[in-house]
Amino acid sequence: xxxxxxxxxxxxxxxxxxxxxxxxxxxxHATLYWYRQILGQGPELLxxxxxxxxxxxxxxxxDRFSAERLKGVDSTLKIQPAELGDSAMYLCASSPGWxxxxxxxxxxxxxxxxxx
Amino acid sequence: QxxxxxxxxxxxxxxxxxxxxxxxxENTAFDYFPWYQQFPGKGPALLIAIRPDVSEKKEGRxxxxxxxxxxxxxxxxxxxQPGDSATYFCxxxxxxxxxxxxxxxxxxxx
Numbered sequence: 001x002x003x004x005x006x007x008x009x010x011x012x013x014x015x016x017x018x019x020x021x022x023x024x025x026x027x028x029h030a031t032l033y034w035y036r037q038i039l040g041q042g043p044e045l046l047x048x049x050x051x052x053x054x055x056x057x058x059x060x061x062x063d064r065f066s067a068e069r070l071k072g073v074d075s076t077l078k079i080q081p082a083e084l085g086d087s088a089m090y091l092c093a094s095s096p097g098w099x100x101x102x103x104x105x106x107x108x109x110x111x112x113x114x115x116x
Numbered sequence: 117q118x119x120x121x122x123x124x125x126x127x128x129x130x131x132x133x134x135x136x137x138x139x140x141x142e143n144t145a146f147d148y149f150p151w152y153q154q155f156p157g158k159g160p161a162l163l164i165a166i167r168p169d170v171s172e173k174k175e176g177r178x179x180x181x182x183x184x185x186x187x188x189x190x191x192x193x194x195x196x197q198p199g200d201s202a203t204y205f206c207x208x209x210x211x212x213x214x215x216x217x218x219x220x221x222x223x224x225x226x
Contacts, residue, residue, distance in 0.1 A: 040218075043160065043216050095212065103210065104150075109159050
């Protein structure tokens with residue numbers, strides 16, 4: 001069964017350092033999402049891509065966060081510099097982006113970030 | 117997330133019992149109503165979803181009931197099993213976006 005891949009699974013860093021997360025969506029999925037999930041809360045959308053284009057980054061803290069999906073396949077989310085409040089699970093999801101199931105989102109296992 | 121309210125925050129049920137989780141939303145433009153299941157350390161997984169043209173959908177032990185006029189939908193877990201112990205999120209949405217509730221932690225006692 002096709003799955004969304006993410007790496008690393010766990011990341012510990014010190015504040016002010018740079019971190020990067022990688023996501024490989026399900027093959028053929030045009031839409032890719034990055035979410036942040038704070039412990040005990042639901043996922044919150046950070047950025048949404050349609051192919052290689054950003055369609056929504058309104059909740060992305062652009063002073064320190066950046067995201068790219070250069071070839072419209074895999075994606076990278078970067079934080080520089082990391083702050084203590086960035087400690088969370090970072091989830092990637094993908095969606096077919098078309099057809100009757102276009103709203104269905106499939107999530108990866110996430111990257112657990114701890115900032116010390 | 118303020119436009120989606122999920123209740124209860126947590127619940128404990130005996131094995132074989134029924135778990136009921138409710139979700140209220142404000143955005144009348146939503147046209148897709150899913151429930152996601154998440155185990156500790158894992159990403160959410162789609163459990164069951166409904167579209168607004170039907171009032172109920174059943175898949176195995178899981179049922180969604182949808183009340184469009186009240187802007188509410190609920191998840192019923194019948195014959196709850198210990199393996200159902202997880203956090204459940206409603207995530208109504210549309211137009212390629214989902215709005216997640218805060219989650220309900222379900223514990224099934226053997």
